[in-house]
C-alpha cells in the first residue's frame with residue numbers, strides 16, 4: 211500500500227517536479243540542503259528560506275507569514291525600463307519610454323516607495339484610479355517628466371486634486387472615460403485657474419484575451435467610442451482647450467497571454483494616435499495600458515496563467531509598431547507609456563504557511579486486522595482487499611461498493627458497533643486505493659477510477675486563509691505556484707490539496723501549476739509530526755488589497771527581506787498582523803466594550819454563586835488575552 215520513496219530522488223528532481231525552472235524566472239531555486247531559495251537580484255546571492263524562517267521565528271513572527279523581497283521590485287523596474295530602452299535604441303525610436311505603476315495592483319506603501327525609488331532616475335510614474343490613489347501618487351517626488359495618470363470615473367474633487375498636482379509642476383493627466391467628463395474638467399479648471407493635461411481612453415475594437423478580456427473591446431465598461439472621441443474633441447475646441455489634449459490611452463485587460471492580442475491593440479491604438487495627431491491634436495504620449503503578463507505556470511503558452519512572449523518581445527513589438535505607424539502617417543513619435551502592474555510586483559511576495567494535519571490518513575496494515583468476533587461483512591471486505599489483483603480489480607472494487615452499502619445498512623439497523631463501522635470504512639478506503647493503483651497500471655484508466663483517485667487525494671490543512679491571502683485563487687481560479695520550502699531532497703509521496711483554516715469548503719487550493727495542464731493535486735511530503743512549511747509564491751499583484759476577513763482571519767505577519775551587502779540576508783522590517791481585537795473592530799464592535807460585557811456577566815455569575823471570584827477573574831483575563839492574540843492558529847502552546 212505505502213508508496214516506497216525513491217532513494218535516488220534529488221533536489222533536481224524536486225525542481226523538475228514543481229516546475230521551478232519553468233515559472234521561477236531566475237528568482238527561485240533549491241539548494242543542496244533541499245530548501246527553497248530566492249535570489250532577489252537574480253544573481254548568485256540566494257536566501258535560504260528555511261534558514262530565514264528560523265530567524266523570523268526568533269523575532270516572534272508567526273505563521274502564516276508574508277515575505278516581501280523589495281529588491282525584486284527594483285529588479286523588475288530595471289528589467290522593464292531596460293527592455294524598452296533597448297528596443298528604442300535598436301529601432302532608433304525618436305522618443306522615450308515612461309513606465310507608470312498602477313497603484314491599484316499593490317497599494318502598500320513600502321511597495322510603491324520601492325518602485326518609485328527604483329525608477330526615479332528613469333522617469334517612473336504612477337497611475338491612480340481614484341482620489342485616494344491620486345493622493346498617494348501626488349505625495350511622491352517623481353522626476354519632473356514622470357507621468358501621473360488619473361484613470362477611473364471622476365468627480366469635481368478628483369479633478370481638482372489632479373489640477374493642483376499640475377499646478378505643482380507635475381505631469382498629472384486626467385484620462386477622460388466619458389465625454390461628459392470634459393465639461394467637468396473644463397469647469398473645474400476654470401475655477402482653479404490651472405490648464406489641465408487631458409488624455410482620452412479609447413475603446414479599441416481589439417480585445418485582450420484570458421480572464422480579463424472584458425476590460426477591452428466594444429462592450430467594455432471603459433473608454434470612448436470613436437464617435438465620442440470626436441465629440442470630446444469638439445467640446446475641447448469649443449472650450450478653447452484642445453491644447454490640453456496630450457495623451458491617448460487604451461487598456462485591453464490584465465494578464466494577456468497572447469502577444470498577437472497585444473500587437474493588434476497597439477496597432478489600432480497607435481493608428482488612432484496618429485490620426486488624431488495628424489488632425490491637429492497636440493499629442494505627446496501614447497499610453498498602451500497594462501496587460502503585460504506573468505508566466506505563473508511557466509508553460510510559455512497562451513493559457514490564461516501563462517504568456518507566449520517575453521518582456522523584450524513585448525517592448526520590441528510596442529516600439530516597432532508605434533514607429534512604423536507614425537512613419538506611415540508622417541507624425542512625430544510619441545513618448546510611450548505602459549501601465550504594467552502585475553509584471554512589476556507579482557514576484558516580490560510570498561506567503562509561508564504551516565501544514566498541520568490532514569483530513570484522513572491511509573490505514574496501516576495493522577489497522578486493518580479483522581478480529582474474530584465481528585460481523586461477516588467485514589471479513590468479506592477483508593477478503594476483497596486481499597484477493598484483489600491487477601486482473602480482477604475492477605470487479606472486486608464493484609463488490610466492495612456493494613459491501614459498503616451493506617455496511618451502512620446494517621449500521622442503520624443497529625447491527626454494527628461504531629468500532630465495526632470504523633473498520634469497514636478503513637477497509638473500503640484501502641480497497642479503493644489498491645484498485646486505483648492497479649487501474650493506473652493499465653494504459654487506459656476508466657473514468658470511474660479517475661474520479662475515485664480524485665476522491666482519495668489527501669487534504670492537507672494549512673494555517674492560512676485563501677480569502678485573506680490569495681483571494682484570486684478563490685474568486686478567479688487563478689493559479690499560484692506552491693512549493694514546500696524544505697525536505698526537497700526527499701521524494702514527496704502524498705498527492706494532496708491545501709485546505710485553509712476557514713470554515714468554508716471553498717477555502718482550498720486544488721489547482722496547481724503543470725506544464726501541460728492544471729494538476730488537481732500537488733505531491734507533498736508525508737507528515738512526520740514535525741513542522742512542515744509550504745510557500746505560495748508570486749502573490750505580489752492584486753492579492754494584498756482584495757483580501758477579505760472571512761471568519762475574521764486578518765492580515766498576516768509580514769517581513770521585508772533583502773540580501774547584501776555581500777551574501778548577508780537582512781531583515782529590513784517586520785510588521786505584526788491583525789490581532790483578534792483589530793478585526794473585530796472592523797465590524798463595529800468595540801473590543802474593550804466586549805471585554806466589559808464579559809466581565810459584567812462573570813460578576814453576575816459570582817453574585818449568583820455559580821463562579822468563584824478567582825474563576826471569574828481568570829475568565830476575564832483570558833478573554834482579554836484572546837482579544838490580543840493573532841487571528842490564525844497558534845501551535846506553539
Ligand SMILES: *Cc1c(COP(=O)(O)O)cnc(C)c1O
Pocket residue numbers: 312314315361461463464465499500501502549550551552553
Ligand atoms: C488594472 C489596470 C492596469 C494594470 O494592469 P496589469 O495587467 O496589472 O499590468 C493598467 N491600466 C489600467 C487602466 C488598469 O485598470
